[in-house]
Amino acid sequence: MKTSRRTMAGGRPGAAISIMIAIIATAFAVPVASATNPGAVPFSGVGAQDTRTVTVAGITDFHGHVERGEANAAAFALADAHNPGNVVPVSAGDLVGGSPYESAFEQDRPTLAMARAWGLTVSAMGNHELDRGVRDFNRRIADPANGIDWLCANVAAANKAKGGRLSHVRDYVIREVNGKRVAFVGALTDALGAVATPAITRDADLGESAVHAINRVADALSDGDESNGEADAVVALLHADASAAEGLEPGEALDRNVDLVYTGHSHAVKRGRTAAGAPVIEAGSFGRQMAVQDLVITGTGRRAKVDVRDVDLGNGMVENANAAGVYDLAGLEGAHVGQAAWRSAGAGETAPVVTRTRDIYRTASARARRVGSRVVGTVARDAYFGKVPSHGVESALGMLVADAERDAVRRAFYAGERIPVVGFSNDGSLRTRSLDANGDGRITVREVDSMMALQFKVAKRVLTGRQLKAVLAQQWRSHGGRLAVNRLGVSSNVSYRYVAGGGAPLVTGERRADAGHVSIVDLRIDGRAIDDDDLVIAASNSFLLQGGDRYTAFRAGADYVELDEGYGQALVDYLGRHPKIDIAAPVTGTVLV
Incomplete structure (x- = not known):
């Protein structure tokens, strides 16, 4: 004993x-x-x-x-x-x-x-x-x-x-x-x-x-x-x-x-x-x-x-x-x-x-x-690419990174002409509060690498329209009968609306019996309506596309491929091709009112 x-x-x-x-x-x-x-x-x-x-x-x-x-x-x-x-x-x-x-x-x-x-x-x-x-x-x-x-x-x-x-x-x-x-x-x-x-x-x-x-x-x-x-x-x-x-x-x-x-x-x-x-x-x-x-x-x-x-x-x-x-x-x-x-x-x-x-x-x-002071891009005056979002929408930083991942996949696979490409980023993969840490308008290697410090690769996965809606719906989860939202960064070529249980519009924080069930409606990519059977290429970091941060709906997709390129390098390349970058408009994820 x-x-x-x-x-x-x-x-x-x-x-x-x-x-x-x-x-x-x-x-x-x-x-x-x-x-x-x-x-x-x-x-x-x-x-x-x-x-x-x-x-x-x-x-x-x-x-x-x-x-x-x-x-x-x-x-x-x-x-x-x-x-x-x-x-x-x-x-x-x-x-x-x-x-x-x-x-x-x-x-x-x-x-x-x-x-x-x-x-x-x-x-x-x-x-x-x-x-x-x-x-x-x-x-x-x-x-x-x-x-x-x-x-x-x-x-x-x-x-x-x-x-x-x-x-x-x-x-x-x-x-x-x-x-x-x-x-x-x-x-x-x-x-x-x-x-x-x-x-x-x-x-x-x-x-x-x-x-x-x-x-x-x-x-x-x-x-x-x-x-x-x-x-x-x-x-x-x-x-x-x-x-x-x-x-x-x-x-x-x-x-x-x-x-x-x-x-x-x-x-x-x-x-x-x-x-x-x-x-x-x-x-x-x-x-x-x-x-x-x-x-x-x-x-x-x-x-x-x-x-x-x-x-x-x-x-x-x-x-x-x-x-x-x-x-x-x-x-x-x-x-x-x-x-x-x-x-x-x-x-x-x-x-x-x-x-x-x-x-x-x-x-x-x-x-x-010595190594990190090299300038890799610039942002427009008064532009703020930080993790603090506007009410009901994702952050400008999350959207920017999603656009960069999307751009990297489009260039690598010549994608986007026949099958639309959607970029994503998750908050946990962004390790600092803002991209332009010192506010001087110049983005250095150090600022990018400090923000994107994890060892993820750029990756892509093919989803159907129905599977893409399931991914977007996982941003909303029920906690104690209330709806909590943890926004993904979604590329600026996407718009959609969401409703609770297929019924009336839902306000974040509202208590409702069906608060855990959110439906994505009116999903559009590059202005084109996406049906459930349409094919879409999702571009993001390797962690998220394998179901990380509990976004398990990504795993239902097919043809997962990783590029031999870090997810931070995708942003470096994107900034190099887009000087004086500003906040994209319109903001995605339109809230029903």
Whole structure:
């Protein structure tokens, strides 16, 4: 019979005082124990040797934002000053992928170099680590030279075996810190199919649910059997929204052998609990936040007791990020980097991790300026190609990108003379708020690549008129009896109207029994009415045309083909042929009034 550990969780008073004690102890090499944080500094006093503290500092969804790397380095150094030598930096996934230009143009080498500088050696595998496919993940991201143990327990066992598709992924890893064995177990969102192409979903092959996989591993690590691994504490790194870890239903709940859960994927700041009482913490995104917790561990193995306490990074330099134990890192870079909380006590020097991280960013930024400053197009004065749409219509940016994808397919296949071509773009494939980031009217390589930073190709698929209407109707979905709309970018040669349930016009946000059923009517392409049996070529990025972002109606089409051209290059080419581009009119997707 398996025995579960008893997990405790609570706030930790007096943390700022503990930090200063730890800094002083480091400077003078005097072992000191804080009464409010037993074992924060290794010691061997009578009756205390069985209780030790291990600090975990977690980020999630960093997405290659190396411009914030210095602040993260400073926060990791603050955590180390709190508990010198006993900190484990971790990531809950999406460390890379969809990255800003400074990291993306060098295939995220600057981000991976920063992770090495920080000492980050443990990460859950996120969906964006797979953006370029499983083979690329194995070769580029999971290269052992990067020094990161990538974790995903719900990948099928055959895929993690030697010779399997994801042979560099493990269920868990154990770090021995301050005399305690802390296991980190990783898992990936069960909804991978909604955020990855079918090819990636097939190759990743999630063999079980994330919660089931974490419980399976945590139970084995807590059963008293040293032959299958044994841990004194278990931390789950789950690349899924915090709600996935908070499930209460049988089969959906994490059990008592999980002591702390870091989640990600939704880019939110959240705090909750598992059904068994362990903290569930989601620490935002893009390097803007960090979670820092102490595991105060008494005893060993299945008899260990783990008290999870939030760490106050103290000194008034970091603020709570609207969730206990999660800290806003704004202000930790630049002018604040030399402050005493992370300087070597008495030495007056910035922590080496901060200096190394700063140097990595400066080198990457200089290279990015040289390569990315080339102007590839211009926009008309006062034109705004941003993601903020007018009420009831898609954004001008989405339409522009859709026009560019359409143009690329027409040129590649000489299409459009007999069969009309429609372009599409999805909001998730556009990573910045606007195309002309600095408003100077000139569009550079960097601005395009920062906005279109994912590794998608230009693709095309043949649809019938009926299938095209089904795609357009999937922009409207029912949530709690109300109609919610998530607009696609649709090329400017398209117009249509929509009604609810074939009846009266529908206003977005209106509550109605048939709100989930929207019909597309009066569909026209290049001014020509499209019947249900007519053929249409859909042009977009490879992710969307394979049913990404839950636009599954695209999969009903035929003759799917990818071009050997990135979806961002299509926009570069389009801008080059259309100088001083302005907002297209009329706007598509006409709303019935």
